[in-house]
Amino acid sequence: xxxxxxxxxxxxxGVQAPSGSNSQPWRFVVRDGKTVxxxxxxxxxHPILNYRYRGTWIAHGALIENITVAARSxxxxxxxxxxxxxxxxxxxxxxxxxxxxxxxxxxAEAVFARATNRKNYGPEPLPAALLEELKREAASVGHAELKxxxxxxxxxxxxxxxxxNEILMLEDKAVHKLFFEEIVWNKEELEKRHEGLYLPTMxxxxxxxxxxxLCRSWGFMNILNHLGFARIIAKQNAAVYGAxxxxxxxxxxxxxxxxxxxxxxxxxVWLTLTAHGYQMHLITGIFFFHQKMLSGDPGxxxxxxxxxxxxxxxxxxxxxxxxxxxxxALYFRLGRAAPPSATSPKQPPVVEWEP
Numbered sequence: 001x002x003x004x005x006x007x008x009x010x011x012x013x014g015v016q017a018p019s020g021s022n023s024q025p026w027r028f029v030v031r032d033g034k035t036v037x038x039x040x041x042x043x044x045x046h047p048i049l050n051y052r053y054r055g056t057w058i059a060h061g062a063l064i065e066n067i068t069v070a071a072r073s074x075x076x077x078x079x080x081x082x083x084x085x086x087x088x089x090x091x092x093x094x095x096x097x098x099x100x101x102x103x104x105x106x107x108a109e110a111v112f113a114r115a116t117n118r119k120n121y122g123p124e125p126l127p128a129a130l131l132e133e134l135k136r137e138a139a140s141v142g143h144a145e146l147k148x149x150x151x152x153x154x155x156x157x158x159x160x161x162x163x164x165n166e167i168l169m170l171e172d173k174a175v176h177k178l179f180f181e182e183i184v185w186n187k188e189e190l191e192k193r194h195e196g197l198y199l200p201t202m203x204x205x206x207x208x209x210x211x212x213x214l215c216r217s218w219g220f221m222n223i224l225n226h227l228g229f230a231r232i233i234a235k236q237n238a239a240v241y242g243a244x245x246x247x248x249x250x251x252x253x254x255x256x257x258x259x260x261x262x263x264x265x266x267x268x269v270w271l272t273l274t275a276h277g278y279q280m281h282l283i284t285g286i287f288f289f290h291q292k293m294l295s296g297d298p299g300x301x302x303x304x305x306x307x308x309x310x311x312x313x314x315x316x317x318x319x320x321x322x323x324x325x326x327x328x329a330l331y332f333r334l335g336r337a338a339p340p341s342a343t344s345p346k347q348p349p350v351v352e353w354e355p
Contacts, residue, residue: 001032001033001034002033002034002076002097004030004033004353006074006076007030007033007036007097008349008351009070009074010036010067010070010071010074010076010097011028011036011067011349011351012348012349013066013067013069013070013108013111013112014063014064014066014067014070014349015063015066015346015347015348015349016066016111016112016114016346017059017062017063017065017066017263017267018059018062018114018116018267018270018282019045019055019056019059019062020045020046020049020050020055020056020059021046021182021195021196021197022195022196022197022198022344022346023044023045023046023059023195024044024059024194024195024346024347025040025041025042025043025044025045025056025059025060026038026039026040026041026059026060026063026092026349026350027039027041027349027350027351027352028349028350028351028352029351029352029354030351030352030353030354031354031355032354032355034096034097034098035094035095035096035097036067036094036095036097037091037093037094037095038060038063038064038091038092038093038094038095039090039091039092040053040056040057040060040090040091040092041056041090042056042090044195045059046178046182047178048174048175048178048288048299049284049285049288049289050288051288051291051292051295052256052291053256054256054259054288054291054329055259055284055288057092057256057257057259057260057262057263058259058260058262058263058266058329058330059263060092060093060260060263061259061260061261061262061263061264061265061266061267062263062264062266062267062270063263064080064092064093064095064260064263064264065141065263065264065267065268065271066111066267066271067095068080069104069107069108069110069111069271070108070111071097071100072100072103072104072105073103073104073105073108074103075099075100075103076097076098076099076100077097077098077099077100078095078096078097079095079096079097079098080093080094080095081093081094081095081096082257082260083257092260106275107268107271107272107275109275110271110272110274110275111271113274114267114270114271114274115274115340115343116201116280116281116282116340116343116344117279117280117281117337117339117340118201118202118203118240118281118340119203119279119337119338119340119341120240120243120244120337121243121244121245121279121281121333121334121335121336121337122243122244122245122335122336122337123152123243123244123245123335124245124335124336125150125151125152125245125246126148126150126245126246126278126334126335130273130276130278131148131150133272133276134146134148134269134272134273137268137269137272138250138265138268138269140268141261141264141265141268142261142265143252143258143261143264143265144250144251144252144258144261144262144264144265144329145250145251145252146248146249146250146251146265146269147248147249147250147251147320148246148247148248148334149246149247149248149319149320150245150246151245151246152244152245154247154319155241155242155243155244155245155246155247155333156242157242157319158241158242158247158315158316158319159238159239159241159242160234160235160238160242161286161311161312161313161315161316162238162241162283162285162286162312162316162331163234163235163237163238163241164234164285164286164308164309164312165234165283165285165286165289166230166233166234166237167230167231167234167305167308168285168286168289168301168305168308168309169230169285170215170221170225170229170230170233171225171230171305172300172301172302172305173218173222173300174299174300175300176218176221177218179197180215180216182196182197183196183197183199183212184196184197184198184199185199185213186199190344190345194345194347195344195347196344197344198342198343198344199212200341200342201340201341201342201343201344203340203341241283241333244333244334244335245335245336246333246334246335247331247332247333247334248269248331248332248333248334249316249320249322249328249329249330249331249332250262250265250266250328250329250330251320251322251326251327251328251329252326252327252329253325253326253327254294254325254326254327258329259329262329262330266282266330266332273334277336278334278335278336279334279335279336279337279340280332280333280334281332281333281334282330282331282332283331283332283333284330284331286309286312286313287313287327287328287329287330287331289301289309290309290310290312290313291327293306293309293310313328316328316331
């Protein structure tokens, strides 16, 4: 049996994990003083990007990795059962803790220091030693493959493809509506909602922040789009996405459970980068849109938007040499940058304690 305060500490570390628009789609049940059940709340997650709940599974993978790191730092080892009961599909995992001979505190501080950073990154590639460490850490988790292109020219070449996300966000009415519903405009609203995309984390200059408020109106946005506004924004964002020394992907088979492993690998890599003073920024939109289209469901996207997504995915997949039967689960840029202007706070874990 583990002390209640230690389990509480482990779960508080767990919920520092990233999730779509900071939705934090989870709750916990603690049984027998040593077993934690993780319950998914996919209804809290981004409905358009959350294809087959895969966005939720990525977030839960990161959550489990944080819990693992925190538990080991306190001298415990979790035995992890994924999706242990078929009749309870929202029961993501059951973790049973036992004593660990030697505590591992190597990444514990990074759990609370990790943050999304959307600023410009420096052009320097990652040091070879750090690249090797990232590969080892990813392999230690397993079941998902990490690929990194450590070349500023590759970063610049791929930037316009991933910036297609901005075109869809501003030109598709359904995506536009959801995006603006998820923006948290100020601290007062943040204190009420405790989730959403907090505006200061977007790292926009003041004119862009003011313009964003005007773009909340779909009618106004539609007029601007006829003047090519979304394409201009995508080009501007591509300049940010292309400013860096490295980009990476996490590759999985086309299987729902594999996305949970992608989340674990992502978080392990992110924590390692954080521990070394590096930053990371996920750019996921087109990769989830592409999965939905592969299933034969184009959603609200026009034929032109479908073409843009498929072409963008093809360019990234070709650069990273993605094999048939594999999917890019996550795309991210990584490098050195000034600290983020703001971070999104996490809610305390919602825990049900049972005897």
